[in-house]
Amino acid sequence: MANETAEIESPSTNCTLDHAIHQTLFPVVYIIVLSIGLPANCLALYYGYLQVKAKNELGVYLCNLTVADLLYIFSLPFWLQYVLQHDNWTYNELMCRICGVLLYENIYISIGFLCCVSIDRYLALVHPFRFHQLRTMKAALVVSSIIWGKEILTSYFFFTHGEFSKDPDSHIVCFEHYPMKDWEHSINYYRFFAGFLLPICLLLFSYCHIFKVVRKSQGTQTKKKVQIKHLVLSTVLIFVICFGPYHVLVVIRSLFEKDCVFASRIFNIYHFSLLLTSLNSVADPVLYCFANEHTYKDFMRFKGSCVSFFSCRKATNLSYELKRVEATSEENGRSRNVSSKREASELCEHKVSANESSGNGTE
Known part of the structure; x- marks a missing residue:
């Protein structure tokens, strides 16, 4: 408790920062991720279970990826609730640490299993017979245990430090320190090199060789090539968009953030990059559509149904518009005919009255 109080009252955390981005952009993105990510990942977990049941080692990696999300x-x-209350944490410090660990470590667990998916596809397509023992259910379970164990040990490092601080408005700030503390520099360099740079190098190496093999293969069907291409592009996009900006800014902060002046300058862009990592939980289920042939067929069938549905609606709307135009034209035509007949009748009446006047004058 004394450590917690000392941490809260530490003068090094009294940077005056504009947290407006937390009250405007963050709630919108969090609500979108909750509303889309929760059902999408539940469905993805079901498909992953089906693959595990079919003794497909890829399903083990995808299930673990979904659990992390x-x-x-x-x-x-x-x-x-935290951002809506103007960055004021109302729960205890243990809950802050748990939520902080889930926020940050999900990034590296996701990166680890995305890397496993790419290496598994590399071994399956480039070396289908040479490393068959690495593509078993047992090997997948061992690798998954190593990834979770590594991240749990890293999380323990955070649990040994107090994660509460106090801003000038007397708000209890959770899992944020401005300027950055000394112990954060080493963990940030480890995150960048071991948690991001190495995996993305392995991913790019795997997919470059996969592209070469698929391009040269004459027996691979066109649909299969398209499926592999979509899997590669979706994985690379998740890495680059969701994780790339955050890790670049983590290194920049570790190198240059020494005082509150730099912290205030980089605050918005750093937190925007952190927000991008949340989209990972929405993007990961897309991999299920391309990682397995049966799931890919279901996805293409669903896509075709959606296209047909919207095409039918568009055609129906167009037909309705044409009928409405024709009906309007017919109505206008009838109105013109009635008007013409009325004018003709009035003209005849005028001529008759003129003749009668002329006859009366002659008499």
Whole structure:
């Protein structure tokens, strides 16, 4: 408790920062991730279970990836309340540490399993017979245990430090320190090199060789090539968009953030990059559509149904518009005919009255 109080009252955390981005952009993104990510990941977990049941080692990696996303999604209501209360944490420090670990470690668990998916596809397509023992259910379970164990040990490092601080408005700030503390520099360099740079190098190496093999293969069907291409592009996009900006800014902060002046300058762009990592929980289920042939066929069938549905609606709307135009034209035509007949009748009446007047004058 004394450590917690000392941490809260530490003068090094009294940077005056504009947290407006937390009250405007963050709630919108968090609500979108909750509303889309939760059902999408539940469905993805079901498809992953089917693959595990079919003894497909790829399903093990995808299930673990989904579990990591769901754990993060379950922490979002707490973060949503936090940002809506102007960055004031109303729960205890243990809950702050748990939510903080789920927020940050989900990034590296997701990166680890995305990397496993790419290496598994590399071994399956480039070396289908040479490393068959690495593509078994047992090997997948061992690798998954190593990834979770590594991240749990990293999380323990955070649990040994107090995560509460106090801003000039007397708000209890959770899992944020401005300027950055000394112990954060080493963990940030480790995150960048071991948690991001190495995996993305392995991913790019795997997919470059996959592209070469698929391009040269004469027996691979066109649909299969398209499926592999979509899997590669979706994985690379998740890495580049969701994780790239955050890790670049983590290194920049570690190198240059020495005082509150730099912290205030980089605050908005850093937190925007952190917000991009949340989209990972929405993007990951897309991999299920391309990682397995049966799931890919279901996805293409669903896509075709959606296209047909909207095409039919468009055609129906167009037909309705044409009928309405024709009806309007017919109505206008009838109106013109009635008007013409009325004018002709009035003209005849005028001529008759003129003749009668002329006859009366002659008499």
